Amino acid sequence: MNLINRLVLFCASLAVCQLSLAGSLEQAKRIHDRLAGTAPSEPVLLQMATLIDDGDADAAAALAMENEGFYSATLKNWASPWTNRDFDVFTPLNDYSATVIGLVRDEIDYREVLYGNHIYVSNASGLSAYNNSNNNHYAELEAADISLKDTLVHRDQHSVTGLPESATSGVITSRAAAKAFFIAGTNRAQFRYTLVNHLCMDLEQVHDVTRVPDRIRQDVSRSPGGDSRVFLNTCMGCHAGMDPLTQSMAYYDFVFDVDADPEAELGQIEYNTDIDPETNSRVQPKYFNNDATFPYGYVTPDDTWVNYWRVGQNAVLGWDQSLNGEGEGLRSMMQELAHSEAFASCAVRKVFKQVCLRDAHDDDDLNQLQQMQTSFVGNGHNLKSVFAQSALYCAGN
The missing domain is CATH 1.10.8 (Helicase, Ruva Protein; domain 3)
Structure with a gap:
């Protein structure tokens, strides 16, 4: 018989029963279960119940979040689906999910998850060092069942990954996010999954055909299937707003050996700091994929961006009026998204x-x-x- 049932039976046998005790014990257990995903120890349960009876339920919840389960189960399972295209909760721990866990634990301004110069690694002994080309550090950490609460430590991302400091942008420039969303394609996937994972909306929800289409790239047909109405009523609604924002990602790619490593397990993020010989600019060649589809479309010259969704129906997203709504580079664009309501x-x-x-x-x-x-x-x-x-x-x- 568990502690709660024993106390409830004991109370029932008394002339004056402390019903509030049973209530606070049950409430404490429910709080702990919700936050840590596991039952509390008896001392923790009693301490939480006492805090609740004393009118300090917040402290009781804080005590529950001291349990390792809050970090290695609740937070890890919460963030893991964001790190892959299949929204798989069972994907291994990686630099993306570990950084989310660390930011929540350390109570850092959560908006910086998208643009801060942050990464979390473990200081536990015996683990492989962080490597831009594999996930071994985090896979070993999880396999060894080492405490995330106690061993995750904050590092400036650029000091760990070697990216220029100005090129770091929270979890967006983590290896996991790059592998999932910067790989191949034209970097629009990174933008789309950021919307889904961090603004709770897909492109259909921001579709707006009233925006100016002047920055839609060359790879988008203006008459799909020979019918320009499809572009005007469908394609343009997403691309007119998305393409000016994804221009901020123009210097990024995820590179890997297609023949020797088709699953890209050993690939790594790439950021152009020098002129690319294929584009004669710092823009990645992928931004010119299928450029013959509509040669008169927008030719990406750099990583400047502008938010056309600040006006029109998407003003409802609650953009931060202290920001300019335009800028250079991924970090400032992600700040635009993170500072929205x-x-x-x-x-x-x-x-x-x-x-x-x-x-x-x-x-x-x-x-x-x-x-x-x-x-x-x-x-x-x-x-x-x-x-x-x-x-x-x-x-x-």
Whole structure:
């Protein structure tokens, strides 16, 4: 018989039963289960229950997040689907997911997940060093069941990966993200998956045919199947806004040996700091794939970008008016996305679903989401507090 049942039976046998004790114990267990994915030890359970009885449920939630399970299970499973195109939660730990875990643990402004010069590695002994060409460091860390809470340490990303400091952009320039989204193609995948994973919307939700199409690249046909109406009513709605933003990624690629390593397990991110002989600029050759499709389309000269979605229907995403809406390079473009209201809303919704095991479905849930988003923004974009608030809410509902 577990501790809660023993205490409940004991209380029932007394003339004066402390029903609040049983209630706080059950609430403490639910909070711990939600956050750590495992039952608490008896001392932790009792300590959490005491904190709840003393009116300090926040401290009880904080205690639950001291459990290793919050990091190696809850956070790892939360972030892992973002690191691959299949949204596979069972993908091995990597520099992307480890960096998300570290940023949440250290309560760093979560917006910097997209643009900060951050990476987390383990300081545990016996592991392979971080390597731009493989995931061994993180695979060994996970296989050895080493504590992520205790061994993950922050490093400036450029000092670990060798990218120029100005070329780093949070998890977007992690090896895992590059392998999944910079590989082949034209870098539009990186943008699309960032929208899906961090703004909770796909291209269909930002489709807007009223934007000027002057930066749509040459590889997009203006009359698919011989019908220009398809371009005007469909293709243009995404590309008119997306292509001016993905220009910020023009210097990036993921390179690997197609013949010897077709799965790109040993590939690595590449960033052009010098003139590329194929393009006579720093722009990667991939930006000129299928350039004969529409030769009069936009020819990418550099990594400057502009956000055409600041006006029109996508103004509803809540762009930060203190930013310019245009700039140079990936980092500033990702800051544009991360400082939107849509980013904050998405982060809160994803935490709620992870902790509560469901989407918000009624007015009470929606009100709770709004309160947590307001708190998230007002509390330095500290996402750890959103996990705590979600657990406290769902443990009582």
